[in-house]
Amino acid sequence: MSFTTRIARHLGLSRVGVDTPLSQEQRTPLLPSTAIRPLDAPPARPQPDSAAAPRAALPARSVEAGDTAAAAVSQPEPPSRTAPTGAVLLDTMRIDRPDLAPLIATLFPRDGAMPEDLARLAGQLSRLDLSGVPPTPDLPSAPVVLLTQSLAAACEGDARLALDALDSLAALDAQAELIAAWQAGANRTSAGSPLLSASPSPSAALLGSPGRLTDVGRRRRQDGLRNNRLGWGPMLIEHAAADELAARQAAWRTSSALGGTPAGMDVLMAVTARPVDPARRRDFALLLKASEGAPRALDHHGDPTALLRDPTALRTLTGEAVFCAAARMAGDVAASTPHRWALAAVRNDLHETGPGTRFAALDARLMKMGRWIDRAAPRGALRPRNPLIGKSPFRALRHGVQGVERGPAARHRQAREQALTEAASALRDGLLRAAAGRSTGPAAVPAHLLRAAVLSHCLEDARPSFERMGFDADARTAIAERLARLMLSEAAAADPPVLGALARRLGELPELKALAALRLDSAALSAWVSDARADTASATSGPSASPLLTASAALARAEDEANGRDTRMKSIDRETLRTALKDIVANIEGSSRLRLTGGGIAGVGLRQITASISAVAAALFVRGRVDARAQGARHAVFEIAMPPYDMEIVLGTQRQATRQVGLGASVGPDLGLFKIGGNVDALLYGHDRSELQGLSLRLPRVGRPVSELRAEFSRLIDRLIDHGAGGAARNPGDPSLLRELLQEFPDLTVNQIGDAGDARRRHGLGADVTASLGRWRLKATASAGGYVETQRDVTRRYGDASGAMRVERRIDGHASRAGVALRASLGVSQTVAGSVGDAGKADLTMGALQAGIGAERVLGGVFERREAVYEDGRLHPLSFVETEYQDLDAFAKQVKPQLGDWVAAGADRQRLEQLVADIQRHASPNHSAAARVVVGTAMRLRDDAYRSAIALCERQPGGLPAEVAALERAVESQWRDPAAMRPYSMRSYERNLAQRTHGLDLVVQIGSVTAAEASHIDARLDVPAR
Structure with missing residues (x-):
């Protein structure tokens, strides 16, 4: 172990910085794990005898400083799931054999509704046999509630139409009708669906064989024939046929509403005449989704068979998707293959391809990657770029990949x-x-x-x-x-x-x-x-x-x-980038992530000018300065990661804003050419926030060999590099890059990023000792000092707005840090070693040439991370809550009383205790430790039911905000219920960072920033699946 490594490890330095007249560089010191070098490891800590640990859950909130004792206590029990809430939907879902009258009254408030229709609807729904629907724990009536919601949304609150739609739904053989309609549309014949085949008009259908009709048709036919004695029969029969058609369309809309929710497909299969084969249900669900998103100009009223019979539908993306899904349901894979991209697009919530659509925006974002590669290529010193516009994250590869390819x-x-x-x-x-x-x-x-x-x-x-x-x-x-x-x-x-x-x-x-x-x-x-x-x-x-x-x-x-290997890249072009990214894909381990950023900063600040003015006022014994700063940044972001559920990349643009106000003072005598004194700087208030826009590309990981995933993702990297803007494989007139990707990778998830960004508040205090010699521009200044900073309300959020697999991530916590610095300057401006909140500043000033070194140590911090993953709407089994500790001793103190829960879940106590001891023994300043729990099966089923009800509420007029609020509270209570989770993994992370900033700072600041940040698991123990 080198001397500098020993010093960094002994002092616990998590970051070192070097300032030069042209740049500021910060990085994590090279600290090889002592678990890999056993001779460098400290002696093992004596472990107390294991005692029977009380059952206690991990905290569902961030642990504040000094609150570790309170955190060890189990969280209070959540409210009972059977207690009435006053919300009709939620209360009805929780009751076995409920009275549906309040539910019907809530969902069918349409003026003019006949009370007998409402009563008949409630009775018919109560008599339905939904025993074939897999049960949802604690929500026995969830299926009937979801069905009622779907009927209300499809029929726009018309109870009479809902009765007819329910009858039509009970007679629906969706698979047979869709296959017949696809065959008719493919052959361009006049044949229709089995329900109305060989029927030139609705009245003919109703006058035909009664056995061919639903209950709606038979009832309308009997009414029409009875009234025909008065001479009104033909007209009433035509009205009956219209009602039959309306009921059929409402039945299809009900199917689309149910099939588009996480828990609705099982309900739909339980109420139709013949369930769709399980192997074809995914295609069926996508067909319903595509038909619902089809342009209204096609006049299909929610009936996918009408789209399949309409040749003009193939001119639209959704029409192609419906055709593709129907062909797959019919077993004709060859016919579906040319339209595979359209089905994949609909799966990712993309329904149109024209200018101004989400599809076009995502394709344009994909093409940016090619421009990023070109911008990362070396340029001469006489050809500078505007860092705010000509940004590229791949310039950060000059820092290397920060060990992201390393494993435990x-x-x-x-x-x-x-x-x-x-x-x-x-x-x-x-x-x-x-x-x-x-x-x-x-x-x-x-x-x-x-x-x-x-x-x-x-x-x-x-x-x-x-x-x-x-x-x-x-x-x-x-x-x-x-x-x-x-x-x-x-x-x-x-x-x-x-x-x-x-x-x-x-x-x-x-x-x-x-x-x-x-x-x-x-x-x-x-x-x-x-x-x-x-x-x-x-x-x-x-x-x-x-x-x-x-x-x-x-x-x-x-x-x-x-x-770790030296992965720094001196020259970046398409081939060197391809080699670097494919090397990461081939070696990256689970839960590892690399983030590259490159861009510019611009802003205004008063610190340098006020410090200079104060320094000139040599006669004053006490000199002050104001550190008020407003700064903005715009960065290109590239991430590559392999979470437990997928392998993914993120392409985005991040906009940052920093506001801070601080005061500083210098105290000391003026001895002519020589001055000596002390400085104090206080960061009164600092607020940083950022917003991320862009897209993510994901390939599923679960249920397939990792080698297969790596090979497929490597091909995806090739397509992005070759077919992006400026790529050699790109030719005028080629299909869009997004279309090509969806065609070649049908399981690819393309997400448009929604609400994503970071925020934090900062407060700090710094002090140093300063000495200067000279006058005016010939003055040389040197200082040594330290600082401490706290960060509160730290939040990091990420949410996808679209896509087949959506991720909602939120991290909340707090942290504190301290540092020391030695700095020197030549010029008018006075250097301050103990300043706080200066990371990311532009260093070259017109008032002075500055240089210095600094080191920083993390004093502590706790972060709670919640990651909800939804695949095709359903909550993924690997969705989790994780509590991460920056202080490894605090981690051990927190989790040791909770080992009983982990042993009960199937973990080996001896291995658990050894892992905790090893994490402490091999602690490094760039390490953190975490305990992760994943959602339980019962929670997943309830979550799917709750969110299905929320989605159906959004289809109602007015959106039923009170009902939605109650359902959202039920969802949130599950995430905070320790009993709903199960222990999954204990692990330690290694995090590395390298960042370089350079530019000008003279009241107005402008500069460029490149950064590479990575994390990977250093040690872990997973609870065996049961």
Whole structure:
């Protein structure tokens, strides 16, 4: 371990900064994990005996400083799910066999509704057999509530039409009708659906065979024939046919409403005459979604069979999607293939392709990646770019990928041990080959033979680690015997008395006794390889050259396993970027994320000018300054990550705004050319916020081999690089890039980012000691000081506005940090080492040339992360809540009382305790630790039902805000209910950052920023799935 690494680890430095007259650079210090280098690890902490841990859940809120004791107590029980809430929908869902009259009155408030129709509807719904719907825990009546909501939305509150639609729905054979309509549309024949086939008019359908009609048709037919005695029959029959058609269309709209919700498809299958085959239900759901989004000009009124019979529908995206889904349901995959992109587009909530549509906006965003690549290419110093406009995140690759491709420390430790073993074996062979001959006595012990004996002993000694910190007496005796065998002839070595006598004499030599203090590690092996090469006159051609080269290569691999590869890129173009991204895709582990940003900052600030004016006022014993700043930034953002549920990239633009107000004062005498004094800076209020716009691309991870996912994502990277703006594979007149991606990757999720951004409030205090010499521009200033800063109301949010797989992420917490700095300047402006809130500033000022170094330590912080993932509307089983601690001792103190819950969930107590101990033992300033719980099965089913009801409320006139609010409270209460979660994983993260800022700062600030930030799991223990 290097001296700087030892200092950084001992002081707990999480970030170091270097200021030059042209730039400011901040980065995480290189801190190799001591779990990979066992000789550098501190001694294990004594562990108290395990006691029976009380059952206590992880806190569902951020733990404030000093509140760890309170956090260890279980959260209060949530309200009972059976207690009345006053919300009709929620209360009805929770009751078995409820009275549906209040529900009907709420959802069918249409003026002129006949009371008998409302009563008949309530009775008919109550008599429905919905036992085929999978039960939802604690919500026995959720299916009937969702069905009633769908009927109300489809019939616009018309109870009589809802009765007819319910009858039509009960007679619906959706699969057969859609296949028949697709076949008719594909053949361009006049045949219709089975319900109205061979019927030139609605009246003919009603006058035909009664067995062909639904209950609605038979009732209307009987009414028409009865009234025909008065001469009104034909007219009434035509009205009956219109009612039949309206009921049929309402039935299809009800199907679309139910099928478009997370829990509605099972209800729909329970009420139709013949359920759709399970293997075709996904296509059926997408067909309903496409038909609902079809242009109104097609005049289909929600009936997808009308779209399939209309040749003009294929000229629209939704029409192609309906055709594709119907062809797949009919088993004609070849016919569906050309339209696969349209079905994938509808799955991602894209229903139109024209200018100004979401489809066009996403395609334009995809094309930006090509321009980012071109902008990242080197340019001459005389061709500057506006950093706010000509931005590119790929310039940040000059900082490297910050270890995002690395996995847990245990994996790298094993690989390092293998490399060290290979290096030691090759070095031993090389040393033996370089031996000039054998000696018969101990007068002159060749160093290479002694080292070969040491290596042989270590290679044959079965220990978890090859490296050694000294050799005990038994080991030295064994090494002496090995050395004796190497020095003797074969005949002499076979004589035990001769061998024993020589070994004893060798054991008394200083060289052998020095082994007691020998640190045999990778550095020692490297030194031995260098010595062997130097001692061998013809190392490149002699017999020992090849083993020594092998040893050098193995040692290089060992260092890469410990410290990580150097992934910094000097030159960036399409091919180097392709290589870098595909290397990440091939090696990235679960829960790892890399974020690259590049752009510019601009703003105004009073700090430099007020400090300069104050410095000129030399006669004042007390001098003040105002640090008021307003700053904006615009960055291009590229992220690549592999969460538990997918592999994804994010392409976006981030806009940041910073506002802060602070005061500073300098106190000290003016001694002419020389001044000395102290500075105090207070950050009274600082507020940072940012907003992110863009898109994300996701490929699902669950249910497929990871190797298959990596291969598919690698092809996606190729398409983005080759077909983006400026790509060689892009030609005028080609289909849009988004269309090509959807066609080639049908499971691809394309999200438009919705509400996403960060916010935080900052307060701080800094102080330093300053000395200056000179006058005016010849003044030189130096200062040393420190600062402390707290961050409150830290929030990081991310939400997708569209897409088949949507992520809603929110992180809340607080943090505190402290730092020290040494700075110097030449010019009028006064440098302040203890200032706070200056990260990201532009450094080159017209008042002074500044330089300095600084270091920062995280004092503590707790963040709660909630990540809800919805795949095709349903809550994903890997949605989770995670509490992350910046202080690893605080993490251990928090989770140890809760190990009982984890053991009850299936985790091994001994492994859990060992993990917590290892996290503490191998603690590093760039590490944090977290405990993650995932949603339980019962919670997922309830969540799907609640959100289905919310989605259907939005279809009602006025949106039923009181009902929606009650349902949203029910959803939120589940996320805060520890009993609804199950323990999933304990882990520690390693986070690395490199950032560079350069520009001008003279009242008006303008500069450019590049940053690379990555995180990956350093250690983890997952609870086995049950």
